[in-house]
Structure formats: structure tokens, C-alpha cells
Amino acid sequence: MAKGVVRLGLSMEPELLExxxxxxxxxxxxxxxxxxxxxxxxxxRERELGDPEAxxxxxxxxxxxxxxxxxxxxxxxxxxxxxxxVRSTTHVHLKGDACAEMILLVGHRREVERAAEDxxxxxxxxxxxxxxxxxxxxxxxxGHRHPHGGHR
Numbered sequence: 001m002a003k004g005v006v007r008l009g010l011s012m013e014p015e016l017l018e019x020x021x022x023x024x025x026x027x028x029x030x031x032x033x034x035x036x037x038x039x040x041x042x043x044x045r046e047r048e049l050g051d052p053e054a055x056x057x058x059x060x061x062x063x064x065x066x067x068x069x070x071x072x073x074x075x076x077x078x079x080x081x082x083x084x085x086v087r088s089t090t091h092v093h094l095k096g097d098a099c100a101e102m103i104l105l106v107g108h109r110r111e112v113e114r115a116a117e118d119x120x121x122x123x124x125x126x127x128x129x130x131x132x133x134x135x136x137x138x139x140x141x142x143g144h145r146h147p148h149g150g151h152r
Contacts, residue, residue, distance in 0.1 A: 010036070020036075045134055045137050048134050048137075049134055052109050054109045055109075055136060055142050055144070056109040056133070057106055057132070057142060058104070058105040058115070058116055058133075059102065060115075060128060061101070061102050062120055064098070066097060067097050070124065071124030075119070078118055079103065079119065081118070082105070082115040084144075085144070086115075087105065088103070089102065107144045108144075116132075
């Protein structure tokens with residue numbers, strides 16, 4: 001057994017256990033324990049992200065047509081506006097002159113969300129969605145700081 005792991009017993013209704021087992025199979029978990037840990041981490045993440053100043057990581061996905069006038073110029077300008085929060089971008093060419101852009105954002109939760117909303121609102125972006133989490137569920141931090149004390 002791994003160091004620091006504690007075994008415990010858990011009681012639940014048969015219907016709830018059946019639902020758990022279905023979820024274990026659907027999410028391809030290694031075990032019931034793995035799934036219960038995922039549920040606990042999800043709850044901890046949601047609780048922590050309730051604070052707008054929580055350390056956060058966001059992944060934004062945008063879809064657009066590269067032949068839309070000025071969309072690349074506008075998107076680049078928006079990414080530069082959020083430069084201290086943009087850690088990585090990946091551009092993928094799709095069939096039919098469509099493009100996908102994935103942008104990794106870091107900062108306080110409110111900053112990550114504002115940046116994601118600003119970027120997906122760029123004129124010419126057809127669709128966009130984002131996911132935000134906190135690195136603390138994996139025992140980490142973003143390391144994001146505001147060196148001049150300024151916040152957006």
C-alpha cells in the first residue's frame with residue numbers, strides 16, 4: 001500500500017452503490033476508491049473556486065474560420081491584453097477553413113474567467129467554451145503573481 005494512504009469502510013444504500021459502480025465503469029476508473037477520490041476532489045475544487053481570488057488554471061477552446069476578416073489580428077491583440085495570464089496557445093487547422101485555438105490561462109479565478117470571456121467574445125470567433133480548475137487539487141500552484149501589484 002502507498003505511503004500515506006488510509007483504508008476506510010464506507011456504507012451506502014444498494015441503489016447508490018449500483019450508481020457508483022456504473023460511474024466507475026463509465027469513467028473507466030481503476031476502482032471505486034478512485035471514483036470516490038475524484039468526487040471528493042471535485043467538491044474541494046468547487047469549494048475553493050467559490051473564492052474569486054482562488055489560484056486557477058483555465059483551458060479555453062475557440063472555433064473560428066481563418067478567412068474571417070481580421071479575426072487573427074483581433075485574437076492576437078486580445079491574447080496580448082491578457083499576456084501575463086496566457087501561458088500557452090495551440091492553433092489547429094481543421095477541414096473547411098475552420099480553426100481551433102486552445103489557450104491555457106493562469107491567475108486568480110476571476111481573472112481567468114474574465115480573460116476567457118474576453119477572448120471568446122472576439123469578433124469572428126464562432127464558438128468558445130472554457131474549463132477552470134485549481135491546481136491545488138493536484139497539490140500544486142500556478143505560481144502566478146502580480147509583480148506590480150496591479151489586478152485587472
